Structure formats: C-alpha cells, structure tokens
Amino acid sequence: xxxxxxxxxxxxxxxxxxxxxxxxxxxxxxxxxxxxxxxxxxxxxxxxxxxxxxxxxxxxxxxxxxxxxxxxxxxxxxxxxxxxxxxxxxxxxxxxxxxxxxxxxxxxxxxxxxxxxxxxxxxxxxxxxxxxxxxxxxxxxxxxxxxxxxxxxxxxxxxxxxxxxxxxxxxxxxxxxxxxxxxxxxxxxxxxxxxxxxxxxxxxxxxxxxxxxxxxxxxxxxxxxxxxxxxxxxxxxxxxxxxxxxxxxxxxxxxxxxxxxxxxxxxxxxxxxxxxxxxxxxxxxxxxxxxxxxxxxxxxxxxxxxxxxxxxxxxxxxxxxxxxxxxxxxxxxxxxxxxxxxxxxxxxxxxxxxxxxxxxxxxxxxxxxxxxxxxxxxxxxxxxxxxxxxxxxxxxxxxxxxxxxxxxxxxxxxxxxxxxxxxxxxxxxxxxxxxxxxxxxxxxxxxxxxxxxxxxxxxxxxxxxxxxxxxxxxxxxxxxxxxxx
Amino acid sequence: xxxxxxxxxxxxxxxxxxxxxxxxxxxxxxxxxxxxxxxxxxxxxxxxxxxxxxxxxxxxxxxxxxxxxxxxxxxxxxxxxxxxxxxxxxxxxxxxxxxxxxxxxxxxxxxxxxxxxxxxxxxxxxxxxxxxxxxxxxxxxxxxxxxxxxxxxxxxxxxxxxxxxxxxxxxxxxxxxxxxxxxxxxxxxxxxxxxxxxxxxxxxxxxxxxxxxxxxxxxxxxxxxxxxxxxxxxxxxxxxxxxxxxxx
Numbered sequence: 001x002x003x004x005x006x007x008x009x010x011x012x013x014x015x016x017x018x019x020x021x022x023x024x025x026x027x028x029x030x031x032x033x034x035x036x037x038x039x040x041x042x043x044x045x046x047x048x049x050x051x052x053x054x055x056x057x058x059x060x061x062x063x064x065x066x067x068x069x070x071x072x073x074x075x076x077x078x079x080x081x082x083x084x085x086x087x088x089x090x091x092x093x094x095x096x097x098x099x100x101x102x103x104x105x106x107x108x109x110x111x112x113x114x115x116x117x118x119x120x121x122x123x124x125x126x127x128x129x130x131x132x133x134x135x136x137x138x139x140x141x142x143x144x145x146x147x148x149x150x151x152x153x154x155x156x157x158x159x160x161x162x163x164x165x166x167x168x169x170x171x172x173x174x175x176x177x178x179x180x181x182x183x184x185x186x187x188x189x190x191x192x193x194x195x196x197x198x199x200x201x202x203x204x205x206x207x208x209x210x211x212x213x214x215x216x217x218x219x220x221x222x223x224x225x226x227x228x229x230x231x232x233x234x235x236x237x238x239x240x241x242x243x244x245x246x247x248x249x250x251x252x253x254x255x256x257x258x259x260x261x262x263x264x265x266x267x268x269x270x271x272x273x274x275x276x277x278x279x280x281x282x283x284x285x286x287x288x289x290x291x292x293x294x295x296x297x298x299x300x301x302x303x304x305x306x307x308x309x310x311x312x313x314x315x316x317x318x319x320x321x322x323x324x325x326x327x328x329x330x331x332x333x334x335x336x337x338x339x340x341x342x343x344x345x346x347x348x349x350x351x352x353x354x355x356x357x358x359x360x361x362x363x364x365x366x367x368x369x370x371x372x373x374x375x376x377x378x379x380x381x382x383x384x385x386x387x388x389x390x391x392x393x394x395x396x397x398x399x400x401x402x403x404x405x406x407x408x409x410x411x412x413x414x415x416x417x418x419x420x421x422x423x424x425x426x427x428x429x430x431x432x433x434x435x436x437x438x439x440x441x442x443x444x445x446x447x448x449x450x451x452x453x454x455x456x457x458x459x460x461x462x463x464x465x466x467x468x469x470x471x472x473x474x475x476x477x478x479x480x481x482x483x484x485x
Numbered sequence: 486x487x488x489x490x491x492x493x494x495x496x497x498x499x500x501x502x503x504x505x506x507x508x509x510x511x512x513x514x515x516x517x518x519x520x521x522x523x524x525x526x527x528x529x530x531x532x533x534x535x536x537x538x539x540x541x542x543x544x545x546x547x548x549x550x551x552x553x554x555x556x557x558x559x560x561x562x563x564x565x566x567x568x569x570x571x572x573x574x575x576x577x578x579x580x581x582x583x584x585x586x587x588x589x590x591x592x593x594x595x596x597x598x599x600x601x602x603x604x605x606x607x608x609x610x611x612x613x614x615x616x617x618x619x620x621x622x623x624x625x626x627x628x629x630x631x632x633x634x635x636x637x638x639x640x641x642x643x644x645x646x647x648x649x650x651x652x653x654x655x656x657x658x659x660x661x662x663x664x665x666x667x668x669x670x671x672x673x674x675x676x677x678x679x680x681x682x683x684x685x686x687x688x689x690x691x692x693x694x695x696x697x698x699x700x701x702x703x704x705x706x707x708x709x710x711x712x713x714x715x716x717x718x719x720x721x722x723x724x725x726x727x728x729x730x731x732x733x
Contacts, residue, residue: 436538437576439560440569441586441642442593451589455580455625 044103047228048096051075054198057101061167061201066178074187074197081191087377088315088344093289098261100199102144102226109149119143122223136248138163140220142233145201156214162207163218166234169205176207180236184267184295184323192263192291196232200265203233206247210240210271217246217279217465222264224251224288230261237267239274241299246277248468251284252312259314260288268296270304272326277305281468283475284312286342291317300326300355307463308335309472310347311479319378321350324358324386331360336460336472338479339372339404348378348409353386353419362393365457368404369479379411382419392422398456399429400449400480450480488552489514489681490535490650495546497527497534503544504530506706512650515678517695520685521717522703523725528685529573531703532652536570537563550650565594569648571639573655573685578626583638584608586626587645594646611644614674616667632659640668644675651675652683657691669694689717702728 045053054075058068083090109115115123123141138152140163147165156163162173170177187197204220224231239245251262262284270276276296284290290313296304306320322331333349351360366374376395397406408425430452438448453476454461461469490512497505504527512518520528533541535548537560547556550566558566578586584605592599609619615637627635636656643651653672657665669691676682676695684695692714700716701708702725709728710716719727 431576432540434576434578436536436540436560437572438578440536440564440572441590441646442561442564443590444561445559447593451581452578455578458580458625 044099044226044229045101047099049075049078049098049100049195049199053100057199057201060101060103063170064174067170070181070187071198071200074182074194077187078191078194078198081188081194083191084317087317088346088373088375090289090291090315092314093259093261095195097228097258099226099229100232101201102229103146104143104148104225110151112149112151115141115149119148122225123149123221136217136219138218140165140204140218142202142220142222142231144224144226144229145231145233147202147204150204152218153216156212159212160207160209161212161214162205164205166201166203166205166236169236173205173207176238177205177236180238180267180269181234182265182267184269184297185265185293189293193265193293196234196263196265196293199230200232200234202231203235203264204237205235206237206239206245208237208239208243208245208274211242212240213243214245217248217277219248219250222249222251224260224262224284228258228260230263232262233264235264235266236269237276237278238269239271239276239302241271242273243271244275246279246465248279248281248465250471251280251282258287260285262288262290262292262313264292266292266294266320268294268304270296270298270302272299273301274299275303275305277307278320279307279464279468281309281464281471281475282312282316286312286314286340288313289315291315294318294320295323296321296331297323297325298329298331301328301330302326303330303332305463306331306333306335306349307460308333308347309457309460309464309475310335310337310345311475313345314343316345316347318347319350321352322360323352323354324360325354327355327357329355329358331358331362333360333362333364334460334463335364336457337364337366337374337376338476339366339368339374340479341370341372344373344375346375346377348376350379351381351391353380353382353389353391355385356387357389358386359390360392362391362395363459364393364395365460366395366397366406367400367453367456368397368406369400371401371403371405373405375406376408376410376425378409379413380421381413382416382421384415386416387418388420389416390420393424394422395425396456397425397427398453399427400453446480450477453480487514488512489550490683491549492531492535493547493549495531495534495548496544497530498542498544499530499540504541504706505534507546508703508706508708510701510708512681512683514649514681516699517676517682517684517697518699518701519692519695519697519717520683520701520703520708521687521720521725526703527706528703529654532570532654532683532685535563535650535652536560536568561593564590564648565596567594567649568652569643569646569650570652571636571643571654571656573658575627575635575639577628577630579628581626582623583626583641584622587642590642591645594648608641608645611641614644615641615671617641633661633664636660636668637664640671644671647680649680650683651680652685654685655687656684657686657688662690665691666694689721692717704728 141149152163187194339345368374380391395408435448492510495508588599702710
C-alpha cells in the first residue's frame with residue numbers, strides 16, 4: 001500500500017520534472033501561443049462603436065428586450081464618460097478601430113468532434129482537450145466573440161451544477177441572469193465597464209447549488225484570433241451556501257500589429273460558508289490592451305481565493321476586487337505579474353471589509369525585465385462595521401535588469417479602530433552572491449537565474465493545480481529565455 | 486595517492502585590491518589540509534578563487550584540478566568536476582525546498598537524473614546522521630534557518646553531492662559544542678582515500694576530529710609556513726605574530 005502511494009507520488013513528480021525539462025529541448029516553445037489561423041468568421045460588426053452595432057449584436061443573439069435596453073443604456077454611459085485619468089497610457093487604443101463582435105464560423109457544440117477543424121486545431125495546440133481528459137470537470141472554449149464548445153461531467157449535472165456559455169444561460173436561466181447581471185460591476189463603474197455592458201458577448205455561467213463540492217476544477221479558455229478585435233466576455237459564477245468550486249480561466253492570442261482589446265467582466269457571488277477559487281493564467285499577445293474588471297461579493301464565513309498569473313498583454317489594468325459582505329468572510333489574493341519589453345502591467349487587488357471579523361490577505365509578486373514596467377496598485381478599505389477585521393498586504397518586486405521599472409501604489413482607508421492591518425513592500429534584484437551559490441552546486445548561470453525566479457513565484461505555483469503550475473513555469477522559462485546573457 | 490588540486494603562484498584581486506600575492510598549494514587525494522591565519526589574510530579569498538567566484542579576479546598564476554587547468558572554468562564546471570565549498574554564510578533561496586535543491590544539484594553534478602524516492606531515502610538517512618529533523622527537507626533552502634542549521638545543511642549537501650574536494654569555510658563558527666562534534670564526525674566519516682578536505686578554521690576543536698595531515702599558515706596573501714598537525718599547538722601558544730616576519 002505504502003509502496004503504491006510512493007510510486008504514484010514518484011510518477012507525478014517525475015512527470016512534472018519531465019515537463020520542466022521539455023522546455024529546454026523544445027526550442028519552438030516560444031511560438032506555442034503565437035500561431036495565427038486564417039481569419040474566418042460567419043459575421044462581424046464594422047469597426048468602431050455605434051448604436052446600430054449594439055442593436056445588431058443584440059439582434060443576432062436573439063436577446064430579450066431588457067438586455068437590449070441594458071446595452072443601449074451602457075452605450076450612452078460609455079459615450080458620456082471620460083477615460084480614466086490615472087494609470088497606464090492607453091492612447092494607443094483607438095476605439096474606432098476595434099471590431100467589437102466577431103462571431104466565429106461555428107455553432108456552440110457539446111461534442112468536441114463537432115467543433116470545426118481549424119478552431120479545434122487551435123485548442124488542440126493549446127492542450128485544452130487533453131487537459132479536459134486528465135484533470136477537469138468541465139470545459140468551455142471561446143473563440144473570438146463566442147463560445148464554441150462547452151462540456152460538463154454528467155455527475156455534476158445530476159447534482160444541479162450548471163456550467164454553460166452565457167447565451168444559453170440567458171435563455172435558460174433568464175431570471176437569475178437578470179437579477180445578477182452587472183449588479184456587482186455596474187456600467188457606471190468606469191468607461192470600460194460601460195463598454196462591456198454595451199457590447200459584451202460570450203463568456204461562461206456557473207451555478208453551484210447549496211452544499212455541492214465540485215472537487216475537480218472547471219476551466220474556460222479564451223482565444224482571440226481576429227486581428228483588431230475586442231473580446232468582451234462575461235463570466236458569472238454563483239456559489240450557493242456551503243458549496244465549493246475551483247474555476248480556471250486561460251487566455252491567449254496571436255500577435256498582430258494592430259491593437260486588440262480585452263474588456264471582459266467577471267462577477268462572482270459567493271454565499272455563506274461557500275468557497276470559490278478563481279485562477280487565471282493570462283498570456284495575451286503583446287499588442288493587447290487588457291482592461292478587465294473582476295469582482296466578488298462574499299457572504300458570512302465564505303471565501304474568495306484569487307490566484308493569478310499575468311504574463312501577456314501590451315498594457316494591463318487589472319485589480320480583482322473582493323467585497324467582504326458577511327461576518328467572517330475571507331479573501332485570499334495570490335498574484336504574480338511578469339512584464340517584459342514594451343509591457344506596462346498595472347495590476348493589484350482591492351478589498352472592502354464591510355462586516356465584523358472579515359479577513360484578507362494579499363500577496364503580490366512582480367518581475368520585470370528588458371525595460372518592462374510592473375506597478376502594484378491596490379486598496380484595502382475597512383468600513384466602520386468591520387469590527388475586528390484583519391488585513392495584510394505584501395508586495396514584492398524583482399527586477400532582472402537596470403532598465404526595468406517597478407512601483408507600488410497601495411491605498412489604505414481605515415474607518416474602524418479595532419482592526420489589525422499589516423503592509424510590507426520590497427523591491428529587489430537577483431544578487432551575484434545568490435547566482436554564485438547556486439552555480440557552486442553545478443547549475444549554469446541560466447539555470448540559477450531561472451531557479452531563483454521560479455522560487456520567487458513559488459507561492460503562486462503552489463496554489464495552482466499541477467498542470468497549470470507547469471504551464472506557469474513554462475511561461476517563466478519562456479520569458480526568461482530572451483533576457484539571459 | 487595522486488594529485489587532486491595544485492595552485493601555482495596565485496594572485497587574486499578583489500575590486501582592484503590584491504589579496505593573494507603568489508600562493509602555492511598542492512593537495513593529494515585522501516589528504517586533509519588546514520589553512521590558518523589572522524582575519525583578512527586571504528583564506529576565504531583562496532576558497533572563492535578555487536571555486537571560481539567571478540568577483541575574485543586571477544591576476545597571475547594557475548589552478549589545476551586533477552591535472553587539468555581550471556583557472557578560467559566557470560563555477561558550475563568546477564562543481565561538476567568535483568569541487569565543493571561549504572559557505573561561511575550560506576544564503577537563503579526562497580521557494581526551493583532543500584530536497585529539490587539538492588536533488589537538482591546532484592542530477593547536475595553527477596550527470597544522472599536522480600530518482601525521487603531512492604534519493605529521498607538517502608537524504609533522510611543523511612539528515613538523521615546530522616541530527617536534522619526531516620521536516621527541513623521540505624523547507625525552503627536556509628529560509629529562516631539558524632546559523633547552525635545552515636551549516637548542517639551545507640554538510641548535508643556535501644554528503645549528497647559526494648565531491649572529490651570539499652572546502653569548509655569556518656564550518657564550526659556559530660555552532661554549539663554538540664553541533665561541532667556532529668558536523669566533524671560526519672565529515673570524518675565522509676572522508677576517505679578517494680577525496681580530500683580543505684579547512685579554514687579559527688578553532689582547534691574541530692581539528693581534533695578531522696586530524697589534518699597538513700597545516701598551512703596564511704599571512705598577507707601568502708602561505709608562510711606549512712607543517713603537520715603539531716603546528717596547531719604552536720599557533721595556539723604564540724598566535725600569528727611569530728610568523729609575520731616570514732611574510733616579508
């Protein structure tokens with residue numbers, strides 16, 4: 001018995017090691033995400049944003065009137081709202097050139113074999129069907145503006161778990177969608193939330209009934225293939241009392257010379273005693289403006305656990321927010337951001353403590369190289385009702401060369417005296433001393449650097465399922481390759 | 486008995502300042518050598534130079550290992566050749582467990598992928614000998630370790646990596662009496678006719694266990710006197726002052 005377990009552990013660890021080593025031999029890995037498919041589509045809108053385009057999107061999707069009204073109201077807000085006056089420069093983004101809706105040449109399928117070959121090939125190359133077989137309870141795959149494939153284990157369906165594309169959800173669960181849609185992130189929140197409200201399409205809907213523990217993760221993969229397009233998927237997850245689920249999103253796109261825009265919206269509703277882990281591995285191409293909004297509201301003794309790895313995009317503004325609404329609600333944020341040449345990644349986390357004994361723990365790490373910029377921007381707000389709240393923020397930055405930049409902009413607002421708050425920030429470099437120590441144990445300089453960077457992000461790798469930890473390590477090795485002497 | 490290490494007329498500069506000024510040293514397999522000398526004499530500099538720390542610039546002289554000139558070899562090639570240095574102040578490495586770190590190192594220096602379970606068993610046995618709790622294998626390298634625990638982890642690495650030449654840079658500093666005994670017994674046990682030990686120390690206690698074959702006195706960047714273990718008593722009794730004249 002012990003031998004068998006030992007064997008299993010060994011096999012698992014060796015598989016992980018083998019994956020790590022594959023990187024060194026797989027020289028083509030750099031192009032793994034950057035392959036383009038011929039640009040096929042069944043329908044797309046003209047570039048830019050007008051009322052006609054919004055009406056067209058809604059009509060093509062056969063939406064109820066209230067959704068069209070919502071879109072138009074959002075468009076109006078968008079038209080009257082100023083661009084944010086803080087954060088990274090987004091002047092390279094010309095809304096008149098962004099195609100807001102590209103319907104892929106495919107209908108939503110529940111059987112992988114029915115997905116058209118060129119799209120199937122894309123996801124095959126990204127390893128999605130393989131992951132479904134080995135480690136996922138449900139999979140969604142979005143190509144450009146719409147979801148082309150969705151599946152979920154029968155066992156979960158029988159327990160009442162819903163995991164579907166957002167259009168189907170709007171059709172089948174209209175009441176639930178209507179009462180939750182953009183309630184956490186209203187279109188008035190900021191200009192890109194308004195844009196999302198006007199032109200959203202695609203995304204996933206997850207509903208986990210009270211007491212159900214979905215032990216294997218669900219995953220949605222977002223692929224933006226069309227040049228100059230925007231992706232505006234909406235993700236809604238409702239976890240009822242005492243239920244538990246782990247949701248993973250992966251994002252990638254080939255690189256084009258024109259700007260692409262991602263302005264998705266994620267709304268997470270976590271009930272009393274419920275728990276949601278929301279993991280993201282984001283590797284958008286380096287022409288992407290990633291202006292995404294994610295928000296969670298957490299009930300009594302519930303938990304939101306964010307795990308995020310941000311590697312891609314030209315410019316990112318991403319600050320997952322947790323509203324701790326019920327007594328004893330807890331937020332855990334573990335994130336790593338990696339900015340290379342030409343990237344400006346402005347990321348962080350926001351927490352609002354609205355109830356007694358709520359707790360939050362933010363652990364952010366950033367790595368910048370070759371002139372990349374990493375900014376940690378976050379806030380912790382402790383409201384008067386949050387008696388006995390505890391919050392801790394830790395930001396660590398690692399700069400791999402002299403040209404790179406890193407900064408920390410934490411905002412803390414405290415309106416209750418009886419709380420416990422900790423904050424620490426550090427900015428460092430890899431020391432020659434550390435490289436010498438590792439090399440004296442036989443590692444080459446490149447291996448030594450990679451080991452130190454991997455060690456630095458270990459808290460995030462540890463929080464991810466094995467396959468994603470491997471993918472993240474691969475991305476790090478890939479990012480490091482160009483920067484090593 | 487064959488020649489393992491030969492240092493010839495070695496001059497080393499650090500940040501433009503000359504520290505070693507023509508040092509000669511030969512170590513054969515199976516021998517234990519001790520370098521003694523006052524603070525700042527250049528003892529740690531010699532170790533760093535043999536290990537290949539790029540901060541320590543060779544301005545003249547050569548270093549040979551098993552007859553091969555390694556003066557310009559990178560640090561990791563020297564490690565693979567069988568040179569090991571136990572650091573005076575080992576650094577902490579975040580996020581890498583002691584076990585993974587040493588297994589990775591062992592795979593690299595031996596050129597053979599180490600299987601997890603057999604390696605783990607050997608590591609645990611070695612930790613037991615060093616009276617280290619097994620839980621240390623899962624902790625990040627030296628992270629939150631006391632001075633003594635760090636030193637034991639260095640010796641653990643030596644035992645697992647099985648180098649031909651082990652350089653111990655004040656391995657006994659910061660250790661309590663029991664730990665000095667455990668560490669030196671472990672080194673003695675590891676030492677045999679196929680490998681050699683080179684020690685820097687300020688204390689004679691560890692030498693009672695290690696039983697050096699040769700003692701060298703390093704003053705002002707040169708070895709001014711070499712002898713057998715009896716030299717230790719002379720130093721203990723008279724200090725280094727007596728040797729200063731010979732340095733000029």
